[in-house]
Amino acid sequence: MAGTSPQTRDSFGSKFGVIAAAAGSAVGLGNIWKFPYEAGKNGGGAFLMIYLVFVLLVGVSVMIAELTIGRSGQRNAIGSFKAIAPGKPWFLVGVMGIGAAFMIFAFYGAVAGWTLEYVFQSLKNGFAGKTPHELEDMYHTFISGSFRPIIWQTVFLILTAGVVIAGVKNGIEKYSKILMPLLIVIIVVLIIRSVTLDGAGEGLRFLFHPDFSKITGKTVLSALGQAFFSLSLGMGTMITYGSYINKRNNLLTSAVQVSLTDTLIAVLAGMAIFPAVFAFGINPSEGEGLVFITLPSIFQQMAGGYFFAILFFVLLAIAALTSTISLLEVIVAYFSEELKMTRKRATVIAVVVIWFLGMICSLSQGPLARFTLFGLNFWDILDFTSTRILLPLGGLFIVLFVGYAMGTKRVRAELSNEGALKARIFPLVIFLIRFVAPIAIAMVFLNAIGILKIG
Numbered sequence: 001m002a003g004t005s006p007q008t009r010d011s012f013g014s015k016f017g018v019i020a021a022a023a024g025s026a027v028g029l030g031n032i033w034k035f036p037y038e039a040g041k042n043g044g045g046a047f048l049m050i051y052l053v054f055v056l057l058v059g060v061s062v063m064i065a066e067l068t069i070g071r072s073g074q075r076n077a078i079g080s081f082k083a084i085a086p087g088k089p090w091f092l093v094g095v096m097g098i099g100a101a102f103m104i105f106a107f108y109g110a111v112a113g114w115t116l117e118y119v120f121q122s123l124k125n126g127f128a129g130k131t132p133h134e135l136e137d138m139y140h141t142f143i144s145g146s147f148r149p150i151i152w153q154t155v156f157l158i159l160t161a162g163v164v165i166a167g168v169k170n171g172i173e174k175y176s177k178i179l180m181p182l183l184i185v186i187i188v189v190l191i192i193r194s195v196t197l198d199g200a201g202e203g204l205r206f207l208f209h210p211d212f213s214k215i216t217g218k219t220v221l222s223a224l225g226q227a228f229f230s231l232s233l234g235m236g237t238m239i240t241y242g243s244y245i246n247k248r249n250n251l252l253t254s255a256v257q258v259s260l261t262d263t264l265i266a267v268l269a270g271m272a273i274f275p276a277v278f279a280f281g282i283n284p285s286e287g288e289g290l291v292f293i294t295l296p297s298i299f300q301q302m303a304g305g306y307f308f309a310i311l312f313f314v315l316l317a318i319a320a321l322t323s324t325i326s327l328l329e330v331i332v333a334y335f336s337e338e339l340k341m342t343r344k345r346a347t348v349i350a351v352v353v354i355w356f357l358g359m360i361c362s363l364s365q366g367p368l369a370r371f372t373l374f375g376l377n378f379w380d381i382l383d384f385t386s387t388r389i390l391l392p393l394g395g396l397f398i399v400l401f402v403g404y405a406m407g408t409k410r411v412r413a414e415l416s417n418e419g420a421l422k423a424r425i426f427p428l429v430i431f432l433i434r435f436v437a438p439i440a441i442a443m444v445f446l447n448a449i450g451i452l453k454i455g
């Protein structure tokens with residue numbers, strides 16, 4: 001049998017460590033960069049409400065399913081399927097997941113690199129005195145460059161690799177336990193600044209007061225897609241992390257805690273951003289530039305803005321780092337367990353491949369922008385293939401596997417810790433996993449690839 005035996009596997013040391021690492025994976029650019037601009041474009045409060053429903057009904061179910069596979073299989077995203085269903089093709093779900101990890105890391109790492117440039121710019125007071133138009137130019141000139149973004153991306157890859165090489169307990173868990181509380185402190189400081197600005201109330205109203213006339217089929221689907229990406233679901237991240245969770249920990253409560261933390265941070269990010277956006281009279285549906293163009297423009301008009309700009313971009317970089325760590329770990333766990341490499345070797349090989357793909361992604365924002373396939377550049381192709389195809393498809397097969405192939409007995413045993421826990425909500429969980437989650441995911445998927453047209 002391939003893989004290391006359970007006794008010799010590295011694992012998380014404490015319950016808090018599990019939550020910090022898994023929430024660290026979930027909380028990322030998806031929460032602080034993407035959630036606010038998606039909410040901004042899709043009507044604020046209405047988007048938030050739908051998002052919450054999806055997290056509870058679909059997100060939590062898929063998260064439970066992934067953790068169950070990982071802790072039951074005691075191996076990486078591919079190995080766990082092989083261990084639970086030997087000789088069956090289910091491991092291909094893990095293969096898709098590893099592929100998705102390479103693709104997501106390639107473009108996600110590019111944006112993660114930008115956060116470092118923005119930390120650097122805020123430290124040297126680089127936004128001061130610039131008009132919104134100049135800030136926009138600054139952003140576009142930077143991301144389309146052939147040198148600077150790649151340097152920062154490389155720095156980010158090296159940081160991620162350093163943590164992953166150190167291991168699960170002494171790397172991932174240790175850093176997550178420091179970085180996640182720090183992230184929460186920073187976000188709270190930013191909220192206090194933001195809500196004490198004149199005119200901030202409008203921003204909170206925008207975020208919390210649902211205007212249902214803004215809801216379309218498209219809003220619903222982007223909320224579900226966003227929930228999936230934000231919770232790190234569909235490619236085996238939570239299978240891999242689940243395999244490091246102690247047999248005595250409660251998987252159901254862990255899944256709920258991680259999902260709620262992730263959602264809370266997205267909401268907190270919105271509370272830090274929208275009051276400031278409204279206080280300075282800016283349109284909330286600014287889109288992708290919200291964080292890199294709009295916010296710097298606000299910071300430089302705001303009392304204490306120099307300081308808050310640094311805090312904000314450090315926050316963004318930390319959030320991205322605990323997420324890239326999890327993307328890399330999915331690959332490294334597979335390489336080291338199934339292909340019998342040392343962690344160090346596995347990490348180096350993975351990072352070199354990602355570095356190469358990431359470089360092309362970065363260049364596709366500038367010098368290589370003309371090279372397209374079906375009108376998509378390299379970045380868009382990786383983004384589309386991974387987040388619109390591989391993640392929902394992976395999520396679908398994961399819930400089908402746990403719901404129908406793994407055997408209810410085995411699933412119940414894993415979730416109740418072999419009967420030690422009552423797991424009273426088990427019937428509800430299995431219902432969500434069997435019916436609600438697959439149907440919801442299938443609809444998003446069919447819409448994303450253009451077969452089903454909603455809204």
Ligand code: TRP
Pocket residue numbers: 025026027028029030031104228229230231232233234235237323324326327391
């Ligand atoms: N969830 C992270 C974010 O919100 C990104 C991420 C990390 C991810 N690992 C993942 C997304 C696995 C999908 C699958 O930024």
